[in-house]
Amino acid sequence: MKTDHERAIEIFHHELTNHPNFKQVEFKKVTGLPFVYLTAEEDISQKDIEVTLKVSAARAMRGKRLTLAMSYVRNDQALYVYRVRFLVPQRKMFCCGNLCDDCIRFTQP
Structure with a gap:
């Protein structure tokens, strides 16, 4: 069974790889930190790329207690x-x- 974090990463990866703004999407971990390498279409601005990243992340985080x-x-x-x-x-x-x-006393084990 996958955690919410793992499912969010999968959804985010799927959203970006299938998006028409990007020719190629590559995920790398460098020193334990996740990086996304995006090869954009010629007519896409950096602002459009950031909006696309945020929208894709929002879809991936929907229904989960995660932040970007x-x-x-x-x-x-x-x-x-x-x-x-x-x-x-x-x-x-x-x-x-x-x-x-959110006291620990009120949660069920």
């Missing part, structure tokens, strides 16, 4: 590189005594 961390790295002509990560929220491991709504 995306940053532009560099480009060379039609090749754009972005660092894209889906962050999983941290769960509390103990009661701090502040009567929080």
Whole structure:
């Protein structure tokens, strides 16, 4: 059984590889950080690429408790590189005594 994080990455990968704005999409991990290498069509601007990345990530995260961390790295002509990560929220491991709504005391094991 796959986690929400793994399913979101698969959906995101599928969305980008099938998108008409990109000729080629490659995912690489460098020093443990995920990077996306996008070869865009000639008439696509960087702003359009970022919008496409955000929309694809939103579709991948739909119904999951994930957030997007995306940053532009560099480009060379039609090749754009972005660092894209889906962050999983941290769960509390103990009661701090502040009567929080998400207190560990209220969760089922």
